[in-house]
Amino acid sequence: MYVLDEAPPNQNDSNVWSVKIDPRTGKPLGTATRLTAGPGQVQYLSSPIDGKRLAYVKQGWQPDVYVARIESNGTKLRTPRLLTLDERQDLPWAWTPDSK
Numbered sequence: 001m002y003v004l005d006e007a008p009p010n011q012n013d014s015n016v017w018s019v020k021i022d023p024r025t026g027k028p029l030g031t032a033t034r035l036t037a038g039p040g041q042v043q044y045l046s047s048p049i050d051g052k053r054l055a056y057v058k059q060g061w062q063p064d065v066y067v068a069r070i071e072s073n074g075t076k077l078r079t080p081r082l083l084t085l086d087e088r089q090d091l092p093w094a095w096t097p098d099s100k
Contacts, residue, residue, distance in 0.1 A: 001016055001017065001018045001035070001052065002016070002018075002019075003017075003042045004017050005028045009059050010039075012060075012089045013038070013039040013040060014041045015034060015035070015036045015037060015038070015042065016034075016045065016056055017032045017033065017034055017035060018019075018032065018033050019033070021082065024028070036058075037063070039060050041058065041059050041060065042056055042057070042058055043056075043057045043059045044057040045056065053071065061076075061077045061089070062089065063088070063089050063090055063091055064083075064090050065082075065083060065090045065091070065095040066080040066082055067080065067081060068080035068081070071082055
């Protein structure tokens with residue numbers, strides 16, 4: 001079993017794969033099988049010696065962008081509202097020319 005990072009645009013995600021190995025040559029015996037799917041990075045893998053179970057920990061973060069009006073000379077923040085409506089990792093890089 002091994003962990004493999006996903007291809008772009010999901011390069012921040014990883015999943016667990018399995019492939020049988022020839023113990024004499026160290027070469028794969030067939031094609032790999034994907035064991036997990038989903039967002040996040042696999043951080044830890046653990047398996048007992050008999051190999052009948054696998055435990056893993058996936059870690060992920062989901063940044064979103066919120067906007068809010070600033071009032072009273074910068075001393076009051078109105079209720080923020082969610083600007084991004086997707087499952088991607090959204091980060092604010094710049095404002096539009098009209099500040100909207």
